[in-house]
Amino acid sequence: MECQECHQRKATVHLTQVINGQKTEVHVCEHCAKDKGYMSYGEENFSLSNLLSGLFHSESPSTFKGKQAHTQQQTPQLQCPTCGMTYQEFARIGKFGCGNCYETFDERLNPVLRRVHSGNTTHDGKIPKREGGHLHLKRELDEHKSNLRQLIEQEEFEQAAKVRDKIRTLESRIHEGEDGEQ
Amino acid sequence: MSLQQFMNEALSPWMKQDGPDSDIVLSSRIRLARNFSSSPFPLIASDETLEKVLDFFKEEYKGQSFRDYKGFEIVQMNDLEPVEKRVLVEKHLISPHLAEKPEHSAALISENEQVSIMINEEDHIRLQLYFPGFQLDKALEQASQLDDWLEEKINYAFDEKRGYLTACPTNVGTGMRASVMMHLPALSMTQQINRMTPAINQLGLVVRGIYGEGSEALGNIYQISNQITLGKSEQDIVEDLHSVVKQLIDQERRAREALISRSGVQLEDRIFRSYGVLKHSRIIESKEAAKCLSDLRLGIDLKLIDDIPRTILNELMILTQPGFLQQYAKASLNPDERDVRRASLIRERLQLENEE
Numbered sequence: 086m087e088c089q090e091c092h093q094r095k096a097t098v099h100l101t102q103v104i105n106g107q108k109t110e111v112h113v114c115e116h117c118a119k120d121k122g123y124m125s126y127g128e129e130n131f132s133l134s135n136l137l138s139g140l141f142h143s144e145s146p147s148t149f150k151g152k153q154a155h156t157q158q159q160t161p162q163l164q165c166p167t168c169g170m171t172y173q174e175f176a177r178i179g180k181f182g183c184g185n186c187y188e189t190f191d192e193r194l195n196p197v198l199r200r201v202h203s204g205n206t207t208h209d210g211k212i213p214k215r216e217g218g219h220l221h222l223k224r225e226l227d228e229h230k231s232n233l234r235q236l237i238e239q240e241e242f243e244q245a246a247k248v249r250d251k252i253r254t255l256e257s258r259i260h261e262g263e264d265g266e267q
Numbered sequence: 268m269s270l271q272q273f274m275n276e277a278l279s280p281w282m283k284q285d286g287p288d289s290d291i292v293l294s295s296r297i298r299l300a301r302n303f304s305s306s307p308f309p310l311i312a313s314d315e316t317l318e319k320v321l322d323f324f325k326e327e328y329k330g331q332s333f334r335d336y337k338g339f340e341i342v343q344m345n346d347l348e349p350v351e352k353r354v355l356v357e358k359h360l361i362s363p364h365l366a367e368k369p370e371h372s373a374a375l376i377s378e379n380e381q382v383s384i385m386i387n388e389e390d391h392i393r394l395q396l397y398f399p400g401f402q403l404d405k406a407l408e409q410a411s412q413l414d415d416w417l418e419e420k421i422n423y424a425f426d427e428k429r430g431y432l433t434a435c436p437t438n439v440g441t442g443m444r445a446s447v448m449m450h451l452p453a454l455s456m457t458q459q460i461n462r463m464t465p466a467i468n469q470l471g472l473v474v475r476g477i478y479g480e481g482s483e484a485l486g487n488i489y490q491i492s493n494q495i496t497l498g499k500s501e502q503d504i505v506e507d508l509h510s511v512v513k514q515l516i517d518q519e520r521r522a523r524e525a526l527i528s529r530s531g532v533q534l535e536d537r538i539f540r541s542y543g544v545l546k547h548s549r550i551i552e553s554k555e556a557a558k559c560l561s562d563l564r565l566g567i568d569l570k571l572i573d574d575i576p577r578t579i580l581n582e583l584m585i586l587t588q589p590g591f592l593q594q595y596a597k598a599s600l601n602p603d604e605r606d607v608r609r610a611s612l613i614r615e616r617l618q619l620e621n622e623e
């Protein structure tokens with residue numbers, strides 16, 4: 086069977102469309118299926134990016150301040166120096182161009198992330214082994230510090246002294262690590 | 268040749284094993300999104316960059332093994348016929364998105380098909396690991412080890428504040444999507460699942476049908492997964508999902524018991540009628556096939572039917588998708604031809620069981 090769109094390639098995609106209760110069969114090639122938008126497997130990707138760009142628009146200041154006033158001056162060109170993506174593009178497609186976009190658009194990301202991740206804006210999970218190098222130590226350090234505060238409140242000074250020593254060792258290791266990296 | 272293996276069997280080798288709570292949970296999956304720190308994400312990357320990423324995987328991982336996951340094979344989308352891509356999507360070895368962008372994209376699949384690492388999907392790397400039954404903890408542990416294995420050679424895009432950086436802000440942080448595939452016939456029949464869904468959503472989890480469109484879940488098969496990837500640890504995300512799935516399992520078991528005690532004969536009648544349809548029909552649409560297969564599987568779980576293995580639901584759900592049907596027919600089929608082919612395939616498959 087030939088493709089009913091291009092009449093050139095073989096039809097490999099067969100679909101039943103229902104428009105206004107009318108069933109029609111569609112036989113197209115993969116190329117045309119994609120082109121004419123027949124090929125959607127109903128996965129999360131598409132709807133999510135739609136949802137996202139919706140979020141950005143409702144985040145724009147014009148919705149809660151005077152409608153006209155802000156549309157002009159609210160367009161400073163934030164552009165990622167690494168991949169060239171502008172904030173406007175990002176807001177339109179809902180996807181970043183590269184890792185560095187996160188840094189570039191940083192100040193505007195919190196509201197977006199908060200909406201998507203139930204109020205969360207910072208990572209609290211796994212740290213890569215190599216890449217994360219001294220971050221592991223930093224996290225350990227944070228834990229010791231809060232532990233130390235608790236011990237002092239509970240007036241357990243002997244324990245506290247031990248923890249304080251651990252903190253000093255860790256701090257110097259982190260310091261060396263950072264020097265070493267340069 | 269390995270591609271042939273991936274194409275021929277509807278059930279991946281790991282699917283043939285039973286896992287914990289296999290009467291309700293079909294499989295557990297962990298998916299991790301990762302990117303190279305130095306390259307633009309696939310959406311805007313140049314052909315050269317994408318090719319470099321792909322070549323790196325070919326050179327470093329083709330034929331490699333990691334623990335139980337042996338003989339990684341690279342399957343390049345460019346080399347596949349449309350119907351072959353469809354089959355891989357139907358087996359959940361690749362995502363529809365990967366199938367739609369053939370240039371420079373591939374999947375690195377382990378021999379047992381438990382691990383599939385998609386290359387140049389929306390992110391450079393999408394690692395997914397499956398386990399049979401309800402085994403989220405184990406899946407997380409091993410996915411994390413596979414992740415460490417990759418990280419030995421790859422500098423990941425990672426930021427102290429935002430975590431693993433991904434193309435879409437919905438994946439940033441852990442980059443992790445944990446999901447569980449469940450067969451919930453009793454909760455569906457009694458409409459309870461619809462009433463429970465809003466509460467589950469409130470917990471930051473998503474419930475959706477795997478087959479079918481919109482809110483309908485063909486075959487009463489549902490996927491429960493986490494929505495939030497940022498601000499919670501992988502363990503916490505998995506724990507939250509775990510506790511909700513545990514409750515769903517309990518509710519489903521209770522609903523099944525209630526159905527039996529309230530309307531045992533009606534339920535039995537429904538199950539055996541469906542069995543009859545599957546055994547004897549000459550034309551069957553995917554929707555009807557899914558309903559009957561779900562009933563049959565329930566009959567097996569309730570020990571009303573004992574000469575058919577449990578895996579029949581999974582196997583025939585996959586086998587009777589358009590891609591597989593056409594792969595078997597070695598021809599492209601229109602919908603009517605597919606319904607005929609589907610009916611005969613199911614008949615033959617059940618026949619096979621009765622002979623053994």
Ligand SMILES: [Zn+2]
Pocket residue numbers: 088089090091092093094113114115116117118
């Ligand atoms: Zn065409």
Ligand SMILES: [Zn+2]
Pocket residue numbers: 165166167168169170181182183184185186187
């Ligand atoms: Zn960028």
